[in-house]
Amino acid sequence: MEKLILREEEFKGIAAIVEAKSGIHLTNQKRNLVFNRLRPRLRSLQLERFSDYLRLIREQPEELALALNLITTNVTRFFREEHHFRFLEEQVLPAVAPRGDIWRAWSAGCSTGEEAYSLAITCREGLDPKVRWRILATDINTHVLSVAQNGIYPRDAVAHLPRALISEYFDIDGETAKVKESLKKNIWFRYLNLIDPYLPLRSPLDVVFCRNVFIYFTRETQRDVLKTFHRLLKVGGHLFLGHAESIPADWQREQGWVHLEQGVYQKVEGKVSH
Numbered sequence: 262m263e264k265l266i267l268r269e270e271e272f273k274g275i276a277a278i279v280e281a282k283s284g285i286h287l288t289n290q291k292r293n294l295v296f297n298r299l300r301p302r303l304r305s306l307q308l309e310r311f312s313d314y315l316r317l318i319r320e321q322p323e324e325l326a327l328a329l330n331l332i333t334t335n336v337t338r339f340f341r342e343e344h345h346f347r348f349l350e351e352q353v354l355p356a357v358a359p360r361g362d363i364w365r366a367w368s369a370g371c372s373t374g375e376e377a378y379s380l381a382i383t384c385r386e387g388l389d390p391k392v393r394w395r396i397l398a399t400d401i402n403t404h405v406l407s408v409a410q411n412g413i414y415p416r417d418a419v420a421h422l423p424r425a426l427i428s429e430y431f432d433i434d435g436e437t438a439k440v441k442e443s444l445k446k447n448i449w450f451r452y453l454n455l456i457d458p459y460l461p462l463r464s465p466l467d468v469v470f471c472r473n474v475f476i477y478f479t480r481e482t483q484r485d486v487l488k489t490f491h492r493l494l495k496v497g498g499h500l501f502l503g504h505a506e507s508i509p510a511d512w513q514r515e516q517g518w519v520h521l522e523q524g525v526y527q528k529v530e531g532k533v534s535h
């Protein structure tokens with residue numbers, strides 16, 4: 262078999278189709294990453310050239326979905342950026358009225374589910390038990406979604422949580438920690454591509470967590486997705502972004518966001534330009 266190489270033109274072709282389909286912008290520095298992540302797939306298909314693989318992903322949507330599963334970065338953990346969950350528990354949840362509408366949160370780009378389960382634990386701990394609540398958790402990567410849905414993690418993944426939370430929300434079995442059904446029942450895991458123009462979401466939402474997803478998008482895509490979040494959130498609803506992500510001041514004014522603390526924004530009535 263010939264030595265496999267990812268030529269510049271092939272990389273550009275793959276990057277273009279990945280960006281068009283997912284919004285993920287692959288700079289030239291990502292060429293090695295793309296090579297390393299796709300190489301095993303080419304080997305198993307017995308392809309000798311990336312140009313052949315490029316043709317395949319152009320022609321076969323299933324293969325493109327698989328390539329996206331390989332290319333997305335899915336690093337996450339329970340209670341990542343813990344201050345966001347503290348903010349929710351202390352500043353947001355106490356004000357939710359028990360007899361109001363269903364309280365809805367969305368974990369957008371949920372990866373393997375740890376963020377959605379952390380949100381659910383925070384709701385169970387911080388909401389009045391009479392409040393009805395739901396969490397929608399979505400991702401473009403079908404593989405991570407099935408992990409999320411199963412809710413089975415290495416025991417180490419929960420080792421940093423307080424013991425009381427572990428025993429309340431997980432069944433520990435040998436080296437695995439399994440999320441209890443009582444926690445899973447309020448969470449819906451679904452495939453959803455954030456750049457699709459039509460998002461089948463029931464609004465209005467109370468909270469959106471979209472953390473460590475924007476870093477992969479171009480500014481233009483970030484701006485469009487922010488407009489979608491603004492449209493779907495209630496006035497007064499909260500948006501949480503990752504530690505390296507923010508909404509520029511001019512977009513805050515233009516779309517109607519107020520910055521509350523690191524990564525936390527609130528929707529205010531505002532002029533949203535389309």
Ligand SMILES: C[S@@+](CC[C@H](N)C(=O)[O-])C[C@H]1O[C@@H](n2cnc3c(N)ncnc32)[C@H](O)[C@@H]1O
Pocket residue numbers: 282283284285333334335336337338341369370371372373376399400401402405453454455456471472473474477503
């Ligand atoms: C680094 S993970 C972040 C996980 C979690 N939000 C956190 O902060 O721990 C980024 C996730 O965004 C997802 N993603 C990337 N582009 C997406 C898109 N266009 N639509 C939906 N999800 C996307 C990836 O599949 C990946 O699981």
